[in-house]
Amino acid sequence: MASSESKIEPTLTTLLNVRRGAEAIDFYTRAFGATTLSRIDAPDGSVVAQLSTGGGIFWVADESPAHQNFSPEHLGGSTMRMILITDDPHAAFDRAIAAGASSISPVKDESYGWRIGRVVDPFGHHWEIGKPLAGH
Amino acid sequence: MASSESKIEPTLTTLLNVRRGAEAIDFYTRAFGATTLSRIDAPDGSVVAQLSTGGGIFWVADESPAHQNFSPEHLGGSTMRMILITDDPHAAFDRAIAAGASSISPVKDESYGWRIGRVVDPFGHHWEIGKPLAGH
Numbered sequence: 001m002a003s004s005e006s007k008i009e010p011t012l013t014t015l016l017n018v019r020r021g022a023e024a025i026d027f028y029t030r031a032f033g034a035t036t037l038s039r040i041d042a043p044d045g046s047v048v049a050q051l052s053t054g055g056g057i058f059w060v061a062d063e064s065p066a067h068q069n070f071s072p073e074h075l076g077g078s079t080m081r082m083i084l085i086t087d088d089p090h091a092a093f094d095r096a097i098a099a100g101a102s103s104i105s106p107v108k109d110e111s112y113g114w115r116i117g118r119v120v121d122p123f124g125h126h127w128e129i130g131k132p133l134a135g136h
Numbered sequence: 137m138a139s140s141e142s143k144i145e146p147t148l149t150t151l152l153n154v155r156r157g158a159e160a161i162d163f164y165t166r167a168f169g170a171t172t173l174s175r176i177d178a179p180d181g182s183v184v185a186q187l188s189t190g191g192g193i194f195w196v197a198d199e200s201p202a203h204q205n206f207s208p209e210h211l212g213g214s215t216m217r218m219i220l221i222t223d224d225p226h227a228a229f230d231r232a233i234a235a236g237a238s239s240i241s242p243v244k245d246e247s248y249g250w251r252i253g254r255v256v257d258p259f260g261h262h263w264e265i266g267k268p269l270a271g272h
Binding site for chain 1: 194195205256
């Protein structure tokens with residue numbers, strides 16, 4: 001291994017494609033209490049940012065259809081769900097709604113052992129907000 | 137807090153919507169060395185599974201368009217990218233290609249300080265495979 005390389009730990013994160021990236025970062029800050037770990041603003045107004053919430057990291061970037069980076073608004077739906085586990089799903093859900101997310105299903109105790117709800121954010125990404133219940 | 141509840145740590149994970157979920161789990165096992173942490177097979181053949189790779193967790197589930205869970209094949213593109221950080225991006229990239237992924241861009245050292253490449257898997261999800269280089 002060359003001296004310019006350092007051993008790194010493996011990680012797995014997700015980059016969300018959006019329209020109006022700067023607005024999205026603001027939304028995720030208000031909705032999920034996200035903090036911005038890094039951010040690059042391009043001259044054309046597009047952004048790429050690394051955010052942290054819920055003890056995890058995710059990325060947000062303006063879409064670039066020419067590079068196969070499509071936003072949910074572009075495709076008319078989302079191909080994944082973010083799952084945010086939090087000790088107080090009701091509070092986290094309400095905060096997301098207050099910030100501008102729309103409810104898909106309110107937080108309730110499901111038969112499979114989770115207290116969980118689901119929202120779609122203003123940029124078309126879906127978030128499940130919940131936690132496993134004891135005994136499951 | 138009721139006695140049936142336990143304090144849990146916040147986490148953030150991603151659930152990938154796919155067609156042919158059982159095949160997808162097999163692919164992610166071969167392509168990324170994923171291990172299956174939990175798996176539920178429904179009578180209709182659909183699956184939901186929690187996988188682990190690269191020190192992280194992700195979920196895979198068969199799509200359900202009626203519930204706004206769309207696969208990339210359904211929408212004709214993906215709304216996010218998974219970012220897999222690994223100490224040997226070339227080896228991880230080659231393993232994914234050998235398992236059936238298609239190259240979008242081969243692993244190379246980028247000016248922004250990452251050794252990184254990109255593939256699309258047979259289910260339409262995009263993966264960036266790389267690591268930050270020392271000094272960045």
